[in-house]
Amino acid sequence: MGGSGRVTLNDVAAASGVSRATVSFVLNNAPNQTISAATRERVQQAASDLGYVPHGVARALREGASRVVVLNIDWGLEGNYSRSYVRGLDDELAAHDHVLLVRHGHHTPQATQQVLDTIAPRAVLRFGEPYLTGHELDDRGGGWRDGLAAHAALQIRHLAEHGHTRMALALPDSGTPLAEARLRFAGQTAAALGLAPLASFVVPRPRSAGTSAVREFRAAHPGVTAIAGFNDDVALRTLTTLHDLGLSVPGDVAVIGYDDTEYGELVTPALTTVHIDAEAHGRLAARTALGLDTGGLVPVPARIIVRDSV
Amino acid sequence: MGGSGRVTLNDVAAASGVSRATVSFVLNNAPNQTISAATRERVQQAASDLGYVPHGVARALREGASRVVVLNIDWGLEGNYSRSYVRGLDDELAAHDHVLLVRHGHHTPQATQQVLDTIAPRAVLRFGEPYLTGHELDDRGGGWRDGLAAHAALQIRHLAEHGHTRMALALPDSGTPLAEARLRFAGQTAAALGLAPLASFVVPRPRSAGTSAVREFRAAHPGVTAIAGFNDDVALRTLTTLHDLGLSVPGDVAVIGYDDTEYGELVTPALTTVHIDAEAHGRLAARTALGLDTGGLVPVPARIIVRDSV
DNA sequence: CTGAAAGCGCTTACAG
DNA sequence: CTGAAAGCGCTTACAG
Known part of the structure; x- marks a missing residue:
C-alpha cells in the first residue's frame, strides 16, 4: 500500500500478482474479457482484503463523468411530492452506485456550469421538469x-x-x-x-x-x-x-x-x-439520467386525504 | 483546441506560445514565480479569448480534493435558521470559488464514505453541529x-x-x-x-x-x-x-x-x-471548512417576531 | 488468457 | 524568467 491511506489499483495488483489492467477488468466485470476463474477469485479476494474502493475522481477523469447526479431545486422540500421524489431518486441512484447531490436556491447558468466543470456529474436535473411536461411514464x-x-x-x-x-x-x-x-x-x-x-x-x-x-x-x-x-x-x-x-x-x-x-x-x-x-417519478428520473430501461415502474396513484375543509 | 468541446490548458499554452506550466502559474497566481508582465498579459488574454475554464475533476485528482463542500441535512429546510444558514454557506463558498452540494435524509457512514470516494469533497459538514455545541464564534x-x-x-x-x-x-x-x-x-x-x-x-x-x-x-x-x-x-x-x-x-x-x-x-x-x-453561521462554517480566517463576521442577533400568541 | 502503454487535464518540484 | 517531466488513479484499446 502506498504509504499514505488510500488503497489503489496498484496495491491490489501487487497483492494478487497481476497487472493493474487485469484488476480493473475483473472488478468492473469487463465484457469480452476471459480471465481465469482462479485469477478473478484471487483479485477479488485481494481487493476485499485490502478494502479497495475505486477512486471516483480518477475514474471520472478517465470516463468523462463522475457517478454523481445533481438535482437543482428552487427552495425547500415542502410537500409530499418533493420529499417522496427526492427519496425515490436517491434510492434508485444508490442502487446503481451513484450519488445524489442537491443544490438549493436560484442558480445562474454560470453557476450550473461551474458545477459541471467542478465535478462533471453524470447529469444535472431540474426538479419538477418532467412532472410539468408530463412526458414521463410514457404518458403524453x-x-x-x-x-x-x-x-x-x-x-x-x-x-x-x-x-x-x-x-x-x-x-x-x-x-x-x-x-x-x-x-x-x-x-x-x-x-x-x-x-x-x-x-x-x-x-x-x-x-x-x-x-x-x-x-x-x-x-x-x-x-x-x-x-x-x-x-x-x-x-x-x-x-x-x-x-x-x-x-x-x-x-x-x-x-x-x-x-x-x-x-x-x-x-x-x-x-x-x-x-x-x-417516489416512482424520482426513480424514473434516476433511470432516465443513467440511460437505463424505465419499464416496470408502477407509480402509486395520487389520493385524496379527506379532512374537514370540503 | 482539442477537436471536441473542451478548452484545456494545452490549448491556452499553444495559443499564447508558452508551456502548460507557465499557463498554470499565471492563471493560479502562483507565489514565488516571476513571470514577465507581458507574458502574463498574453496568457490571460488567450485564456479569456478561448473561454478557458479549469477542469475541476483533473484538478481534484491532482490536488487530492475537489472544490466542493457537502452538507448533510436530515430533511427539509423548514425554519428560517436552516434557510439562512444554507444561503450564507452557499454564498461564502461561491465567493471562494467552491460549490455547495447538499444531501438529504439519514445517511449511513458507508454512504458518506461513498460520497468521499466519488467526488473527494473538500469537506463534509453536518448541519447544525456547530450550532448545537455553540463552539462557533469563539463563544464557548x-x-x-x-x-x-x-x-x-x-x-x-x-x-x-x-x-x-x-x-x-x-x-x-x-x-x-x-x-x-x-x-x-x-x-x-x-x-x-x-x-x-x-x-x-x-x-x-x-x-x-x-x-x-x-x-x-x-x-x-x-x-x-x-x-x-x-x-x-x-x-x-x-x-x-x-x-x-x-x-x-x-x-x-x-x-x-x-x-x-x-x-x-x-x-x-x-x-x-x-x-x-x-447567515453568519453559514458563512462561518464555510470559512472553517476552507481553513480560512473567521474573523470579522458579525452575526445578526436573533429577535422576537411579535404576533398574537403571547 | 494477461500485460505494457497511453492518456484523461491538471499542478508542482526540478532544471535550466 | 520559463519549460520538460512526473504523477494524481483509473480504463481501455492494443499487443502478445
Whole structure:
C-alpha cells in the first residue's frame, strides 16, 4: 500500500500478482474479457482484503463523468411530492452506485456550469421538469395518467363529487410556470365535467393582502362555492383569509389543498388535500439520467386525504 | 483546441506560445514565480479569448480534493435558521470559488464514505453541529452570545417579560439531541430569572394524540401559563391542541414558537416566535471548512417576531 | 488468457 | 524568467 491511506489499483495488483489492467477488468466485470476463474477469485479476494474502493475522481477523469447526479431545486422540500421524489431518486441512484447531490436556491447558468466543470456529474436535473411536461411514464399530453394533469383533475373531481359546480383555483403570488399548466388542466377537467368555467385568483402575502384579495374575488364571483389551492400553502392561506372574513369552511365555501404538507392537519378546519407519492417519478428520473430501461415502474396513484375543509 | 468541446490548458499554452506550466502559474497566481508582465498579459488574454475554464475533476485528482463542500441535512429546510444558514454557506463558498452540494435524509457512514470516494469533497459538514455545541464564534459554553443558548434564553425571556413565571418547553416526539441542550439552556435561563423550574412535555402526532398529551400535561401542571415550543412546528401543534381543548391563547395560556416558519403567520392567533438569522453561521462554517480566517463576521442577533400568541 | 502503454487535464518540484 | 517531466488513479484499446 502506498504509504499514505488510500488503497489503489496498484496495491491490489501487487497483492494478487497481476497487472493493474487485469484488476480493473475483473472488478468492473469487463465484457469480452476471459480471465481465469482462479485469477478473478484471487483479485477479488485481494481487493476485499485490502478494502479497495475505486477512486471516483480518477475514474471520472478517465470516463468523462463522475457517478454523481445533481438535482437543482428552487427552495425547500415542502410537500409530499418533493420529499417522496427526492427519496425515490436517491434510492434508485444508490442502487446503481451513484450519488445524489442537491443544490438549493436560484442558480445562474454560470453557476450550473461551474458545477459541471467542478465535478462533471453524470447529469444535472431540474426538479419538477418532467412532472410539468408530463412526458414521463410514457404518458403524453400532460400526464393524464400519473402526472400533473391527473392530479389537477383529481382535485377538481373531488370538489365536483361534493356537489360544487362553480370553482376557482387559488394561485401563489410568486409566478410559477406550473401555474399556467395547472390552470389549463383543471379548466379542461371542469369543462369535461360540465361545470362552470374555472375562475382563478392570486393570494398574495402578507395575511392582510391575502384577505383583501379574497374579499375582492368573492365580490366579483359571488357564485363560487369551492376553492382549489395551487398547493397546500396557498390553500392554508386561503383558509386564513376566509377565517378573517368571518366565513365558515366548508359551510360558506369549501377549500381543498394540493400536495399534503404537514401543516394541513393542524389548522381548523383541517385541510382536505391531494397526496402525491412521487417516489416512482424520482426513480424514473434516476433511470432516465443513467440511460437505463424505465419499464416496470408502477407509480402509486395520487389520493385524496379527506379532512374537514370540503 | 482539442477537436471536441473542451478548452484545456494545452490549448491556452499553444495559443499564447508558452508551456502548460507557465499557463498554470499565471492563471493560479502562483507565489514565488516571476513571470514577465507581458507574458502574463498574453496568457490571460488567450485564456479569456478561448473561454478557458479549469477542469475541476483533473484538478481534484491532482490536488487530492475537489472544490466542493457537502452538507448533510436530515430533511427539509423548514425554519428560517436552516434557510439562512444554507444561503450564507452557499454564498461564502461561491465567493471562494467552491460549490455547495447538499444531501438529504439519514445517511449511513458507508454512504458518506461513498460520497468521499466519488467526488473527494473538500469537506463534509453536518448541519447544525456547530450550532448545537455553540463552539462557533469563539463563544464557548453553548453559544450564549449568538448560539443555541442565546436563542433559547431569548425565547424564555420574552415570556418572562410578559409576566409569566411558570413555563414549559414543548418537545417534538422525534427525539433530537438538540432537545436535551435546549432544555438545559432554557432551564438555566429560567433559574437565572428566578422563575419556577421549567417543565417539559412531548406533543406527539397525530393531532388527537397531541391533544391528549396536552390535556394530561395541563392536569399535572395547572400552574403553567406559558409554553415555549422547541420549534414552530411543535408550537403550531400546541396551538391546535389548545384550540381543540377549548382554551384561549394567549388568555388561558401563552405560546411562543422558535425559528420562524411561514405558517406561523397563518394561524389564529398568529404565532409569536423567535427569528434566527443564521447567515453568519453559514458563512462561518464555510470559512472553517476552507481553513480560512473567521474573523470579522458579525452575526445578526436573533429577535422576537411579535404576533398574537403571547 | 494477461500485460505494457497511453492518456484523461491538471499542478508542482526540478532544471535550466 | 520559463519549460520538460512526473504523477494524481483509473480504463481501455492494443499487443502478445
